[in-house]
Amino acid sequence: MMEEVAQAVPDKSDSGFSEFKRRLFRNRAAIFGVIILSLMFLCAVFAPWLALSDYARQDLPSMLQAPSWGHPFGTDEFGRDIFSRIVYGARVSLVVGFLAVGISLAIGLLLGSLAGYFGGFVDHGICALIDIAWAFPMTLLAIAIIAILGPSLFNVCLAIAASSWAAFARIVRGQFLSLKSQEFVEAARILGFSDGRIILRHIFPNAIAPVVVLTTLEVPKAIIVEATLSFLGLGVQPPIPSWGSIMSSGRSFLFEAPWITLFPGLMIVLVVMGFNLFGDALRDSLDPRLRN
């Protein structure tokens, strides 16, 4: 009898977070994703130590060499070491991925919570904005914005954020709509708390789970769009190596030196896969109802 009661009362080790952690790390796919992503972060942080040579060092006699022990991923048309360029390129991909999604997150949280909390004509206006942003395909809108702002690392982030904020706004709005009519929000209102405090302290913490999941799934999209823009010559400018710009120069030598294009693309596949695996597992463990 006593034991049953003790079981019914949740103790600290059974808290929501440890349950979440247990579910997340039971998932082998999630662990695989985490390993890929950790390697990627280490790669970006320790780029100067990992790189075999400076990413911009030209060595014309050894141009367009196939992969070998000295150059594991081969060399490009200036004899630059592809492996070193890819290692440095990880920085660009990660910075753009997180900065772009950070900007979209900020815009999406602000507009989504305003629309969901206040409703009425604020909601109508913001929903119209969301619909407009959704009507533009991400890549095309990003290309158009780069056409206006000119290519640079920060502008690439802005261009990606311009279309991906809508996904955040939509999901935050939905959360706010369903949470604002719940009793604990009503209680907070009766206590006389300000709208700002209710939004930030009461609704927000409860709305965060799907936003976290969406973030992990939007970062890889941003990485792909960055690579696409750089491939088109509209992204990060030389001499800074980005995976997209390495492939852009590799395109001219695709048949003589396919490794220039092959390896940066494989890196993107790996990293995007890491984020997707992690994001899927995160969704399953934060909200088991969505599990399929």
Add this chain to the structure above:
Amino acid sequence: MLRYAIKRIFLLIPILLGMTIIVFSMLHLAPGDPIDLVVGPNVTPEVRENIRHQYGLDRPVAIQYVSFVKRLLRGDLGQSILQHKPVAEIILEKFPVTLELGLTSLVISFLIAVPIGIKAAVKRNTVTDYASMSLSLVGMSMPTFWFGLMLLYLFAYKLRLFPISGYGTWRHLFLPALAIGITDAALTARMVRSSMLEVIRQDYIRTAHSKGLSKKAVINRHALKNALIPIITLLGLRIGWIMGGSVVVEIVFTRPGLGRMMVEAILSRDYPVVQGGMVVLTAAIILGNLLADVLYAVVDPRIKLR
């Protein structure tokens, strides 16, 4: 039905207006004086003022916007600065190239995705399911242009099965359509799978099972039809992705389509062409979504009530 379609069309008006505002602002937000794009920097101020007047750039921005929309409604997309031709004429020439690629990719994508998605759902949690979902994960993670480059290297250069570039026959079309189709199928297959899983859980499927129908009959006759309904909406949503994908894939395979036209125009700062391309592509996407929505309501009458 008609009322629902009309309601949907009215809801498009603010979206179309927003789209025109964005496209209109492109020219005005771009750094530098738009006049510099038409004439060199070495002309007298009088000539500049003349041109400014001729293009209506001396009028208030709001009035310029209204006349921009009026011209759009007449199908006038302006003049290309570099090619000295009406933009509408250039686009009319390129649009079929992109449309052909887009539609073929869409067909390839659904031909791959629907059977795989259904098989994975029916054989849930078996090797078949895991294998197809792992493949789909890899497909989803590939940048379309990179996959296109790899196909180009392998099938056009190494195996010499297809031409390396160009436009005209189905052999020119196949590789680019495959590049978009396969990467798109990866995502679509996942959605087909979850839509099918949703249906399998329904009461009427249990009823069909319990009245003694074979598993095959239940899946083919009862589940499949209902699982395909949400896929129609997907069809509309994928159009945007496919159009975006075709922009880069056209560059990879040097196809003379809208995507290549746009990127070249951006690099040479031929803004009227960029604007025209944006208008046509987004209009195509918006119309595609509308079509899918209306089609959805036709096959699923419950939608109209919402």
